[in-house]
Amino acid sequence: MTGTTSVKSGKGRVHGVVSELSALMTVKEGHIDEMKAAIKVFEDRLRDAGTKSTLQRIGLRSLRFVLFDDDHRLMWLTSFESEWDPYVDDAVALVGLPVWADWLQHTNEFTIEDVDAATNADIKAFLQSGQIEAAGFWDYFGDVTQPQVTKALRVDRAFQQVLDDPAAQEALAHPALAPLLQQAAD
Amino acid sequence: MTITAPTGASLNVTALELDDIQAGTLRPRPDPYAGAYLALRIDDRRDGQELVRRLAAVVSPAAEVLDPLAQASLSVGFSFAGLQALGVPQDSLDTFAPEFRQGMAARAEELGDVGPSAPAQWERPLGSSDVHVVLVMLAPDVARFEATLATARAALDRLPGIGRVWRQDVYSPHDGRNVLGFHDGISQPGVESSGVPGSNPHEALLKPGEFVLGYLNETGDVSPAPQPEVLGRNGSYLVFRKLYTDVAAFRRYFREQATSPAEEQALAAKLIGRWPSGAPLALAPDHDEPELGADPDRNNAFLYGADDPQGLACPVGSHARRMNPRDAAVTGEVRLHRLIRRGASYGPQLPEGILDDDGGDRGLLFAAVNANLARQFEFVQAQWGNDGKFIGAPDEHDPLIAAHDEHDQLTVPHKPIRRRLKGLPTFVVNRGGEYCFQPGIRALRWLGDRNT
DSSP, rough: OOOOOOOOOOOOETTTTOOOOOOEEBBTTTTTHHHHHHHHHHHHHHHGGGGHHHHHHHHHEEEEEEETTTTTTTEEEEEESSSSHHHHHHHHHHOOOHHHHHHHBBBBTTTSGGGGGOHHHHHHHHHHEEOOOOSSSOOOTTOOHHHHHHHHHHHHHHHHHHSSHHHHHHHTTTGGGHHTTTTTTO | OOEOOOSSSSOOOOOOTTTTBBBBHOOOOOOOOEEEEEEESSHHHHHHHHHHHHHHSOOBGGGGOOTTTTTOOOEEEEEEHHHHHTTOOOHHHHHHHHHHHHHHGGGHHTTTTTTTGGGSSTTTTTTTOOOOOEEEEEEHHHHHHHHHHHHHHHHHOTTTEEEEEEEEEEEEEEBBOOSSOOOOOOOOBBBBBBSOOOOOOSOOOOGGGGTTTTSBOOTBBBBBSSSSSHHTTTTTEEEEEEEEHHHHHHHHHHHHSSSHHHHHHHHHHHHBOOTTTTOBTTOSSSSSOHHHHTTTTTOOOOOOOOOOOOOOOTTSSSHHHHHHTTTOOSSSSSGOOOOOOOOOEOOOOTTOOOOOOOOOEEEEEEEEEEEEEIIIIHHHIIIIIIGGGGGGGOOOTTTTTTTOOOOOOOEEEEEOOOEEESSOOOOEEEEEEEEEEOOOHHHHHHHHOOOO
């Protein structure tokens, strides 16, 4: 399979800073157990706290694998920050080709026989080939990014530590800290 | 509105049949009162049916209890094992709610009844298949309670096939205060067409189907009633749990957190959501107001979302606010998760000022009436009690009734700086309970007259 990294699918929907990619694939006959095991490995890798910084660089927000039609078909739903098209190469590179290929190889649409020889462009072209346009997409935090949320949580943890200190009230009484004091009551 | 029952009969699903619904389902309890829970085991089916026939003649329908605060009442409920022991056919048993069929002990994981609250630790025979019939007797005073007890004894007379397996005496003192010293049981929902107005004038009456089977509920559906129709209609599910309360630990905790008795009381009130008199923090944020606490026209007339969105008066995570968030901004629709509460104190009060546990068994005999165990009682227990996501605080749990670990805390909003109560001990342990089906009076006759 060959592909170019410059082609945009134009199918992903966007809400604020978040966009989605939905794709449909079919599962190779007799590969369902391997497919499920590979999905589990992929999920475990994403849930591993050690990959959080990588995920932030990908901008991945959510990911869902849905096997349906009596395990013959797979629906792959993702959402991520920024737009998918310009970042798909980055995503493939950051997660690593073998990790993608590990589950993609169990779909009929993935026709590359030598997985080790697959390129980022191959993965992108493959994902685009199965991409379908969502009719609707919404994200509650559509207007904020992971780094913004993470920073807000870090600041809040620090702020709560300050508030737990008996001297907090006196310290926050300084006029310069008035905006913080206004947030200290709940 | 009428619907056609499986039998072909037309059923009115909005106007309650108060002459068929047990008084204990809908009518408020007396205040103060004395009472008891009595659990029975049916060893002989015919004796069981005879007992039910006798009970059908003495159980008061809601329509006859005109002055609930001054009248005694006797209610009867059956566990799933009890209905089996009475010989209810399997195709009928299969129509009961799955949670009821499993029984409370089997629902322990969902209810958070783990550790010291796990069924293996429960007081016997609670949680076993020996609890078949549960009689609840409540009366305004000891004399009338004894008379009600005598009525129950008469129903049991010369029935050797009925075993008395458990009894728990309960009460509410004159000041209505529970074993922690707080007046509780104040907030009750009103039910359309029941004649019971509810204690909060700002809360619209709830559809009867939230509490009585066979009627329209808040989702616009008719609450599914067990079949046949004569058995299910006008019934309710009664939940009871014996909640041991470690009063000494409660007092010690607040003694350690506070620098004065007034602060102790204020912090404890923040955890409960009301002052000892029953005055709600939402209306009395700074100090107890006994007159407010004692005024039934005012002591529940408030909202949270409109009056106290941040929880500066009543903490968002306090017990009372969790158990009925009213109009507060929480996940979900509060009206789908309301309960009629019938809680009662049990055990001797720990004398005032005592900080060491005396080993006494005391607490709350929690009881609640609802039509949908999963959507009402179990939801309240699991989502509002044992979780905090619905108020945006996934790491916090109900500060009073949930089991706590060392990380548990209660955020107490306060200007200028909030306070956090950390290291909350577990104050309440479930010592056992059961789900009971409280049938209508026609259903009681049907159960008693079954020719099996």
